[in-house]
Amino acid sequence: MNVDRQAGAALMLCGFCLAAEIRAASLAEKGGETESPNVMLQFNDGSILHGRLVRLKAASGICIQRSDSSDPIEFTLEKVSRIQFTGRTRFAETDRPKCRVFCHLGDHFEGELISIDTLTVALDSAVMGSIRIPRQAIAQISFPGNSRELIYSGPVGMEDWVISQRTSYSESPAEGNAAWTYDGESFAPRGVGTLGRDFGLPPLSRVAFTLNWTESPRFRVIFYARDVDKYTYSEGYHFFCSGKGSIHAQPSMALPSAPVQNLTARLPVLTRGNRVRLEFRLDSQKGICELFADGIRVHEWKGLGYSGSGTGMVVYNYRPQPPFTIKDIEVHEWDGKPVRREIGNPASTLIRFGNHDKVVAEVDWLKGGKLSMKVQSRLMEIPIERVASIRFPKRTRVAVPSTTPLLVLRGQNRLSFALDGIENGRMIGASPVLGRLSLPIDSVVSLDLRTAAPKVIPATAETEPDPRKPE
DSSP states (O other): OOEEEHHHHHHHHHHOOOOOOOOOOOOOOTEEEEEOEEEEEEEESEEEEEEEEEETTTTTEEEEOOOOSSEEEEEOOOGGEEEEEOOOOOOOSSSOEEEEETTTOOOEEEEEEEEEOSSSSEETTTTTTEEEGGGGEEEEEEEEEOOTTTTEEEEETTTTEEEOOOOSSOGGGGGOSSEEEEOEEEEEEEEEEEEEOOOOOSSEEEEEEEEESSSSSOOOEEEEESSSSSSSSSSEEEEEEOOSSSSEEEESSOOOTTTTOOOOOTHHHHOSSEEEOOOOEEETTTTTEEEEEETEEEEEEOOOOOOOOOOOEEEEEEOOOSSSEEEEEEEEOOSSSSSOOOOOTTTEEEEEETOEHHHEEEEEEEETTTEEEEEEEEEEEEEEGGGGEOOOOOOOOOOOOSSSOOETTTTTTEEEEEEEETTTTTTEEETTTEEEEEEEEEEEEEEOOOOOOOBBBBBOOOOOOTTSSOO
């Protein structure tokens, strides 16, 4: 315990000593005054309120102004679980980030890698400006564009995504008629409808995404979909999440009366938890799909048959319900083999290259676009464009208190954040990794105050739908 506390103190001190240099542009001004953002407040009891932000201070709470109220409304932050900043579109998010930095604390950042030395990693972030991250705080640096097998990593914007019109409405019709929304980090349904994209899925693919929910989720996902703008019971492999702790599979090209092998995969986490990382490993040549939950193989479907001519993916929310979210989507070409065990040990640095080579190395520095490292006591300099990821030595995990707010920024930036408040259109606070920060409100997606455990509602006892028949 003392070791953990000492490590935590050292990491905090290092972070504050290397405070981030923030040079992102400030909030646009109108008439000499900063424009107040629109926010959605989610309370510990599940209640939701929209309004325009008047003020936010850690000490005094949050104050909003609603159009249907003559006076501003104030709340203490102990009653608020999440603050969502809505309608912020200033930062472009269509470009794939050149690298992503993952920290031991769970924070991660994206941007262009500028340099590495013995103490720090310098990153140029589109939303945070130039930041310097203590090297001992970093677990891994990945380069999504340098891996030959990576097809997609995101979302980082709406480009090439197709969203249908919803057929049932939420309480906020002014937000539009789209069935799904994108908040800069994740997709969330707002009614019955589809979210789709044509990834050009190869015959052997790995598709993974993180699912979060407040009530047992119910949705359908199609791989090798021909039509990505709607849900059709035609080509592709269909998987149904029933909301009762299971996922069903049904090949669309099989005969309706034909039995499907191993139809149902049981996932108790879908009724007991509120988050899971799902991965589908698809072999359309053999009609096989393996399902992984949080990295553990939980099921295999065989006899799925012909996948059809489609190469897209569609997620279909088929019932009005409290929202779930889908984020951190990754699509890979797969060689059909089990993911190989990592070489080396957690105390070593592992370099993975775009051609799937990997070496245990000692990283010295990065400058001028070249990474200097020692491999088997021999010095090597490799162009950074050939590197897919750098996994740094595993350290004693320093736990962040569960009540420390989580700040989500545009793109895929998120960090633990001790809030002071908002002043002159900027959010002020401190990060245990980056130190004191002053961030433009334009860059903020949400602030999760973590004042209460997420509410999980168990599935009802209603009959499961027949996965072979569309509802």
